[in-house]
Amino acid sequence: MLSLFDSHLTNMLQRTRRILEQFEFDSLLVYSGHTENHFLDDYAPAFKANPHFVQWMPFLTDHPKSWVLITNEGKPKLFIYSPDDFWHVTPSQPDAFWCEHYDITLFADANVLISQLPSMGRTALVSGNHLDALPPNVSVNAADLLAAIHHDRATKSEFEQGCIREANRVAALGHQAAQLGFSQGLSEFEIHQMYLGATQQLETALPYNNIIGLNEHAAVLHYQHKETALPGNHRSMLVDAGATHWGYVADITRTTSQGDQAFAALIEELDRAQLEIVASAKVGTSFVALHEQMHAKLFDILLLSGVITTELQNDAERLALTRTFFPHGLGHLLGIQVHDIGGWQHDASGAIVEPPEAHPFLRLTRTLEEGMVVTIEPGLYFIPSLLAQLKETALHQHVNWSLVEHLLPWGGIRIEDNICVKANGAENYTRDAFAASALR
Known part of the structure; x- marks a missing residue:
């Protein structure tokens, strides 16, 4: 280095x-x-x-x-x-x-x-x-x-890329420990302690407050607590947690589950779609376009799973449905800060391109350039407040509400990788780190 x-x-x-x-x-x-x-x-x-x-x-x-x-x-x-x-x-x-x-x-x-x-x-x-x-x-x-x-x-030097790559390696060890804790039936607090032990990083060194959400807590996007009490069942776990190396950070999310084939199938399908989006992240690609592609893929996932029951042709209606299940943006710039500065800035003079009205929470509207490090983090959640709003619209008729009620106790899914845009595609720091530690 x-x-x-x-x-x-x-x-x-x-x-x-x-x-x-x-x-x-x-x-x-x-x-x-x-x-x-x-x-x-x-x-x-x-x-x-x-x-x-x-x-x-x-x-x-x-x-x-x-x-x-x-x-x-x-x-x-x-x-x-x-x-x-x-x-x-x-x-x-x-x-x-x-x-x-x-x-x-x-x-x-x-x-x-x-x-x-x-x-x-x-x-x-x-x-x-x-x-x-x-x-x-x-x-x-x-x-x-x-x-x-x-x-x-927004474009990272080889040194900066190396730091983020190493932060991913360390964070992957923590995620591996967290999955072990889930399999052992531990509490959110205990799983968090296992994460800290595996990464050998104090809480003050972490890039952000780790999210360790069991069951319904996985549907709270920025879940901020860590319960010491054990839930009745360990149905699902969402871990959004990172690590730091020489001031540069990793920001990784993984979801795991047990006890329900329908929810496990949703994780598998979202994982597949996420990798397809990663493969599309190339120099010259609009990040807004990637976000919109992910919504199209999510509609297909929900339709295939039976959560959505109608093959709608109207784009606005399709988006209104998928935004209920995926309300946040696809990702953001990553570097020294978790949400690295400049995600809406399109030139050196400071010109801002805000996200489209249909996607108000998108943190990155730039065209991808070589050397940019970004997160790709689609989600699929069963959030009671958003589902209640959907029920009040005409689109409620296109949802299998009995299946939704069945899946509510599993909370939600988020899969997040950190990638670097290269001249010939994307280097996936997160998948490489997980492969090295035998964790997908």
Whole structure:
């Protein structure tokens, strides 16, 4: 990875200096960020670094109040905050393969960079935190500059691709452990603990709150709890969980079931359709078109299974039915952030193409480019509130409600892979990682 990081950093410098020149800045200063204490308390939530900082320094994602400074010449300057603090372990001078690429300074005064800002020329500061007493030569989160950076971030360097590939490998181990926990009849909480043990990652290192949903909980798209009590039966399990490697993330979902052939058949058919969509994810393909293709495939799955009883010809009616069972988008950009920035942004000026009115929750409307990493995550859910709305429409007559009632206790299905768009197709990081760990 040493040579890949060298190339990654070289490209970052070239790209950033071009943007600085375009917008007439002398330097780019990126703040790692800091956290604030909870209200009326003396401790803060877990620190999560500014993604812009992570792209420059993916190896120090747990270093608050640190900075990267990029000027028009020389190495990037890395300022690592290392206070005199006997309460915590403080950073020491790093000694790693990447250090030769930076001018590194440790400092104890959190305001040291602020005091030097007036001498830095016209500076573009990128920060997720409000910083006091900034001089007039500093422009905070300049919209035009950030738009250019965000547009470029959608295509990943070979180093970034390697990090996401490794994050998938680690996450696959967790999913394998979760399936074992399901087969053993464990609770959501216990399965989550098995996931953490298999990935060897603390909850604070996970890219998002793991979703471990048993039975009906699999129909809650962002199910946020982990029950300690055992359900009466282990009918189904949806696990949406990832991992992190050097600041880059995996975002994987798998669904498993037992006890019902009809639900198991739906999983199998959705898995097949998902792989067909992955095979269609090529350079020049509209992600909106892929999303619409998935809805067409889902209609066929529901018709074949008997959930939908009528072969409708009207596209609007077909979509109205499938949106009840698949209300979210097909996927999103993936990288440092789970929902990586720029999914609606179609050029470096920041022009936005919002999702079609019929698909309001679609997070990605761009045309696929070589080097983009995206998720492909179709779903098929039995969500009581959406089904109740469907019952109030004329389309209710085309649904086998007795079969729907039978399948409700199994909750729902989501199958999510992380893929990288290549010149000759797509590399499926997730399926490759599962194959290596003997898990589909």
